[in-house]
Amino acid sequence: MSRAARKIVVTGPFGAGKTTFATTLTQGLGGTLTTTETGVSDETAALKTSTTVALDHTSFVVPPAPASAWDATHVTLFGTPGQQRFSFTWELLARNMDGYLVLVDASRSASIAQAADVVAAFARIAPATPRLVAVSRWPDPAGTRTHLAQLLGTAPTALVACDPRDLAQSAAVLRLLLDGVHTLENRRTQVVTDGVNA
Ligand SMILES: Nc1nc2c(ncn2[C@@H]2O[C@H](COP(=O)(O)OP(=O)(O)O)[C@@H](O)[C@H]2O)c(=O)[nH]1
Numbered sequence: 210m211s212r213a214a215r216k217i218v219v220t221g222p223f224g225a226g227k228t229t230f231a232t233t234l235t236q237g238l239g240g241t242l243t244t245t246e247t248g249v250s251d252e253t254a255a256l257k258t259s260t261t262v263a264l265d266h267t268s269f270v271v272p273p274a275p276a277s278a279w280d281a282t283h284v285t286l287f288g289t290p291g292q293q294r295f296s297f298t299w300e301l302l303a304r305n306m307d308g309y310l311v312l313v314d315a316s317r318s319a320s321i322a323q324a325a326d327v328v329a330a331f332a333r334i335a336p337a338t339p340r341l342v343a344v345s346r347w348p349d350p351a352g353t354r355t356h357l358a359q360l361l362g363t364a365p366t367a368l369v370a371c372d373p374r375d376l377a378q379s380a381a382v383l384r385l386l387l388d389g390v391h392t393l394e395n396r397r398t399q400v401v402t403d404g405v406n407a
């Protein structure tokens with residue numbers, strides 16, 4: 210019997226592309242998206258006209274890349290609200306997650322600063338959970354990777370360029386995260402097996 214769906218959380222600041230990411234994958238992989246978008250009422254209105262107030266939720270099956278170590282994987286994806294005043298929901302949405310993505314818009318320093326806060330908050334909530342940082346509007350990954358990682362408080366290798374409007378890029382980032390999720394699961398199984406055999 211196939212395992213239950215993996216729970217993946219997509220977080221990051223307002224306007225980083227979380228709802229876009231969930232929408233792109235839902236449309237591309239054939240899922241059903243539920244979102245709680247509402248009008249923006251504050252100073253962030255200049256950036257875009259709607260925002261997620263509770264969560265984005267979708268589920269779909271991710272086909273593995275050729276020669277992948279894992280089979281087609283059912284994913285339920287939860288997108289968090291981005292605005293700081295809704296941060297109390299993060300802990301709830303993070304419960305029992307198998308992996309998470311922090312999205313950040315590299316073209317706006319405010320987004321980077323807020324993403325650093327999100328990175329720190331989630332590192333505290335889920336220190337051992339596989340994570341990647343998906344960076345949009347990032348013209349020079351080679352030249353700015355180390356600096357951006359420093360600003361975000363992550364290892365440079367945790368950063369992956371991703372335009373969330375693009376299905377191939379979004380699916381590639383999700384597959385990379387699922388590589389980490391499956392590797393960790395296999396390691397845990399190994400430890401249990403070794404323990405039983407010892
Ligand atoms: N040009 C460009 N636009 C992007 C890119 N990533 C995201 N966007 C746009 O930025 C906006 C992000 O909005 P949304 O997904 O609602 O952000 P959320 O608040 O994180 O859910 C959308 O209008 C996207 O089309 C990118 O890499 N390039």
Ligand SMILES: [Mg+2]
Pocket residue numbers: 227228229260261288
């Ligand atoms: Mg949103």
